[in-house]
Every structure is written in C-alpha cells, then in structure tokens.
Amino acid sequence: MAAIAVTAAACSATVGTVSPAGDAATDVVTTTDVVTSTTVLENAGNLPAGPSALDNRFDDTFPDPLIDPSDVVSGGPPPDGIPPIDDPQFISVSAADAWLNDVEPVLVVDVDGDVRAYPIQIMMWHEIVNDTVGGVPLAVTYCPLCNSALSFERVVRGVETTFGTSGNLFNANLVMYDRATESLWNQLDGRAVIGVLTGDVLKQVPSSTMSWGTFKDSRPDAKVLDRDRTGVSRAYGTNPYTGLDDPNGQPFRFNGEIDVRAKAMQRIVAIESEGAAIAWTLDAISSDESALATAAEFNGEPLTILWQAGESSALDSSDITAGRDVGTVGVFSAVVDGEVLTFQADGDSFIDDQTSSVWNIFGEAETGPLAGTTLDPVTFVRTFWFSWAAFRPDTELIEAS
Numbered sequence: 001m002a003a004i005a006v007t008a009a010a011c012s013a014t015v016g017t018v019s020p021a022g023d024a025a026t027d028v029v030t031t032t033d034v035v036t037s038t039t040v041l042e043n044a045g046n047l048p049a050g051p052s053a054l055d056n057r058f059d060d061t062f063p064d065p066l067i068d069p070s071d072v073v074s075g076g077p078p079p080d081g082i083p084p085i086d087d088p089q090f091i092s093v094s095a096a097d098a099w100l101n102d103v104e105p106v107l108v109v110d111v112d113g114d115v116r117a118y119p120i121q122i123m124m125w126h127e128i129v130n131d132t133v134g135g136v137p138l139a140v141t142y143c144p145l146c147n148s149a150l151s152f153e154r155v156v157r158g159v160e161t162t163f164g165t166s167g168n169l170f171n172a173n174l175v176m177y178d179r180a181t182e183s184l185w186n187q188l189d190g191r192a193v194i195g196v197l198t199g200d201v202l203k204q205v206p207s208s209t210m211s212w213g214t215f216k217d218s219r220p221d222a223k224v225l226d227r228d229r230t231g232v233s234r235a236y237g238t239n240p241y242t243g244l245d246d247p248n249g250q251p252f253r254f255n256g257e258i259d260v261r262a263k264a265m266q267r268i269v270a271i272e273s274e275g276a277a278i279a280w281t282l283d284a285i286s287s288d289e290s291a292l293a294t295a296a297e298f299n300g301e302p303l304t305i306l307w308q309a310g311e312s313s314a315l316d317s318s319d320i321t322a323g324r325d326v327g328t329v330g331v332f333s334a335v336v337d338g339e340v341l342t343f344q345a346d347g348d349s350f351i352d353d354q355t356s357s358v359w360n361i362f363g364e365a366e367t368g369p370l371a372g373t374t375l376d377p378v379t380f381v382r383t384f385w386f387s388w389a390a391f392r393p394d395t396e397l398i399e400a401s
Contacts, residue, residue, distance in 0.1 A: 047156065047157055047159050047196070047197070048197070049196070050062070050181065050195070052181075053182055053184045053195030054079055054182040057069040062196065063198040063199065064198070065193060065198060066192075066193040066199065067186075067193045071170060071255070072170050072184070072194070073253065074169075075253065077165075079167050079177065080165055080167075081165070081167055082127050082165045082167070083126060083165075083231065084128035084129065084162075084163065085128070085130065085225075085230055085231065086130050087231070088130075088225055088226075089226045089229040090225060090226055091223070091224055092223070092224070093219070093224055096117075096226075097212075099227065099237070100119060100121075100212045100216075100224075101212065101312075102216075102310070103211055103212070103321055103323075104119065104121060104211065104311075104312060104320055104321060105119075105209045105210065105211065105212075105312065105313075105314050106118060106209065106211075106215055107119075107120060107123060107142060107151075107209050108207060108208055108209070108215060109133050109138065109205065110134075110206075111133040111134030111136050111138070112134035112136075114133050114135075115219050115222040115223070116131070116133055116223045116224070116225070117219075117222055119224070119236075120149070120209065120320070121236050121238075121314065121320055122227050122230065122236055123142035123149070124240070124241070124314060124315075125232075125235075125236065126230065127165050127174055128140070128141050129141075130162040130163060136153060138152065139151065139154040139176070141163075141187050143173055144241050144314075145169070145172045145173070145174075145244070145251070145253060145254075146172060146188060147245065147315060147382065147383055147387075148174075148188050148381060148383040149207065149208075149209050149382070150204060150207065150381065151206075152203060152204055152205060153202060153203040153205060154178075154202070155203075156178060156197060156200055156202070161178045161179055163176045163177065163179065163185070164176065166184060168184070171188075171256050172252060172253050172387060173187055173188045177195075178192075178197065181197055183196055183197035183200075186391070188381070189391055204379060206377050208328075208329070208380075209328070209382065210311060210328040211328055213310060214361060218362060237320060238318055239314055239316070239317065242317065242318045244265075245323070245324070245326075247263055247265055247266055247267075248263065248265070249264075250264055251264055251265065251384065251387070254390075258386055258389075259385065259386070259390075259393060261385075262281055262389075262399065264385060264386035265386065266281050267281070267384060267385075268281055268282065268382070268383060268384070268397075269285060269305065269329055269331065269381070270380060270381045270382075271331065271378060271381075272395075273298070273299055274299055276299060276396075277392040277394060277395040277396070278298050278395060278397075278398065279395050279397050279398065280294070280296070280305065280397075281397070281398070284398050284399055284401075285329065286307045286309075286326075287307070287345075289309070289345065290308065290309045290345070290348045291307060291308045291345035291347065291348050291349065292345050293343035293350050294306075295334070295342055296398075301335075302334040303331060303333060303378060304331075304332050304333075304341070304343050306330040306331075306343070306350055306361055307327050307329050308327055308348055309348070310327065310348075311326055311327050312326070330361050330362065331377070331378040332363040332375035332376060332377055332378055333376040333378060334375070335376075336373060336375065339354065341354050352365075355368055355369040355370050356368055356369075357370035357371060362374070
C-alpha cells in the first residue's frame with residue numbers, strides 16, 4: 001500500500017491573501033443570486049429551536065440520534081476550518097481553460113440549463129460550496145476521504161440555510177452542519193443524524209464528475225468556479241491526500257468494518273431507490289479501450305452505464321493531472337419512447353443498436369435518427385467501496401466477470 005500523505009495545509013484554518021482576479025473583465029461571470037451567510041442564519045423560520053449539536057453532540061434533549069455520537073470523530077480542523085465557499089464567483093470556460101488541464105475532474109451541476117463546473121482541485125480544499133443554481137439554493141459538496149461528490153438543495157422544512165464543515169467524520173465521511181440549527185448531517189446520504197433536525201433528509205440534485213476536456217467541449221457557455229476568488233489562498237492543483245486512491249490500500253480515518261466482497265478502496269458507482277441499492281465496481285464498467293457501454297437493470301428499469309476514458313484521479317498523485325485514468329461515468333435510463341435501447345462503444349462515443357444514432361457521455365444523441373434526444377439521467381454516486389458499504393451494507397454488488 002502506498003503511504004497516504006495528508007498535508008497540514010489540507011486541514012488548515014488559516015485564511016491567506018486572496019489571489020488577484022482574472023486579467024480580463026470579460027472573463028468574469030457576475031452572479032447576483034448567491035446568498036452569503038454568517039455562521040448562523042438570523043431567520044430560521046419555523047425550524048425547531050434547541051441546543052447546537054455542533055457544540056455538544058451528546059446532548060440528551062435531542063431526538064434519538066440516527067448514529068452513535070461516539071462514532072463521530074474529529075478530522076483535525078475545527079468547524080469551518082476547512083472553509084466552505086459562501087460567496088462563489090465564476091468565470092467563463094475559456095478563462096478557466098488557462099489553468100485547468102483536460103484530464104482534471106470537475107463536478108458538474110445543471111439546473112434548468114444553468115450549467116456550472118466546480119473543479120475538484122478547488123473542492124478538495126473547501127468541500128462545500130453554498131451556491132444558487134437555476135434559482136435553486138444548493139450545497140455542492142465533495143468529501144476527499146470518500147471521493148464522494150454530491151449536491152443537495154439547502155432548504156430544510158421550507159427554510160433556506162447554508163452548510164458548513166463540522167470538522168468531524170463519520171465512517172470517514174464528511175459531517176456537515178446546517179447554520180440554521182447546527183444539526184449534524186452525513187454528506188453521503190444527506191441525512192440529519194444528530195441534533196434538532198434528526199431524521200430530515202436533504203433533496204439530492206443530480207451531479208457528476210467528468211474530465212475538464214469533455215466538459216469544456218460540450219458546455220462552452222457554462223460557468224466555472226473561480227479559484228482566484230475563493231476568499232483564501234490554497235495550493236490549488238495539488239493533491240493534499242497523495243496516495244489515497246490506491247485500489248490495494250486502506251481507508252484513512254475509518255474505524256468501521258470493511259465489507260470484504262470488494263477491496264476497501266475499489267471505486268464503485270452506486271444507485272439507491274425505493275429502499276434498494278446496487279453498486280458496480282469500476283472494473284465492471286470500464287475497459288482498456290477509450291469507452292465502454294454496459295447494459296444494466298435496477299428495480300426493473302433498464303439502464304445503460306456509459307464510461308469514457310480521460311479523467312484523472314484527483315487523489316492519486318500529488319499533481320492532479322498526473323493521477324491515474326479512472327474515466328468519466330454516466331448512468332441513464334435505456335428507455336426512449338417506450339423502446340429499450342442497447343449501446344456499443346465506438347471510439348470515445350456510443351452507438352445504439354436500434355437506430356445507429358451516435359451518443360455522447362452526457363446521454364445526448366448527436367447524430368442519427370434520434371439526434372437531439374437526451375436519455376433520462378439516473379442519480380448515482382461515485383465513491384470508494386468501504387464508504388458506500390458502511391452506509392448501505394445491503395447493497396447488491398456487481399463485479400467484473
């Protein structure tokens with residue numbers, strides 16, 4: 001197993017000098033729909049009052065916690081020591097292309113045509129971006145120790161709030177807190193697990209990671225989170241968790257039991273719905289070629305899993321661009337107009353067997369009889385097996401044959 005080198009900077013709460021903004025004013029995307037919050041929102045609406053789980057997660061006046069508070073452990077930094085971005089600023093794709101390499105992963109969110117990319121080289125130093133996308137208040141999140149990137153509506157019981165990093169971990173996963181009640185939330189499943197909001201679940205918004213090269217070519221008019229105006233100075237582009245993404249390695253700061261059906265640090269793609277969960281190992285849905293299409297089924301629904309080479313792991317090498325190729329994944333319903341389509345890879349694109357239309361990794365038909373058609377996306381999670389299995393031990397696991 002390669003040694004995991006977590007730099008002190010990754011856990012630093014020190015705020016540095018803000019780097020200067022881009023040279024060209026035309027490269028800056030102005031956003032006016034972002035809510036900036038202080039530590040606790042003044043107007044918590046009709047949310048229940050009570051003590052802060054951030055201050056004392058063992059308070060016996062809380063509703064029964066969903067997890068044992070003693071299993072929540074310190075990750076090192078204090079609350080918001082890994083600083084969320086509360087006032088995100090964006091630049092154009094062309095401006096971001098000056099410092100993003102084609103193989104770098106970016107977290108992509110699309111709400112009603114408002115498309116935004118959050119480079120993982122920024123997210124791994126901040127973990128949460130409180131943003132508003134397509135008019136919807138979102139918490140865009142990334143947990144490096146689990147390699148889990150998820151986005152949630154940051155509205156609880158009709159009240160808009162923002163989220164911070166608690167400085168704690170559960171099953172090596174980021175524990176967030178809401179700034180309205182300071183309840184504690186798991187990042188991987190979006191549940192409030194300790195505090196006055198225990199039992200509430202955030203609404204997840206589909207998001208996925210993909211290579212910068214694929215994103216910029218397909219979404220040239222999108223907005224990209226600006227690394228020069230995050231409010232702090234960090235070594236963006238470097239990985240403070242060098243060696244973490246080792247398929248033969250062990251999790252970092254994980255005290256739970258390992259599900260031995262797969263290696264702990266095996267990358268997986270997971271889906272859950274209606275109380276059931278299924279996961280595919282990366283080996284089962286990828287290949288040595290430039291692309292692969294995998295037919296699948298979950299809860300009786302035919303699916304297609306598309307994989308395309310060219311996305312580097314952000315958690316492998318100290319230089320993100322030098323990380324091993326883990327590829328980009330898309331999961332979609334395989335049904336179009338009542339017909340089940342099956343797909344084959346063709347170079348770095350995909351062709352359906354029924355109409356010979358050509359599709360991209362976004363599930364969009366670019367040419368052929370179905371040109372202009374988009375497959376219905378399925379919400380999924382890319383993470384490490386140890387993490388997912390700890391939260392969903394009942395998961396059906398599909399491995400490479």
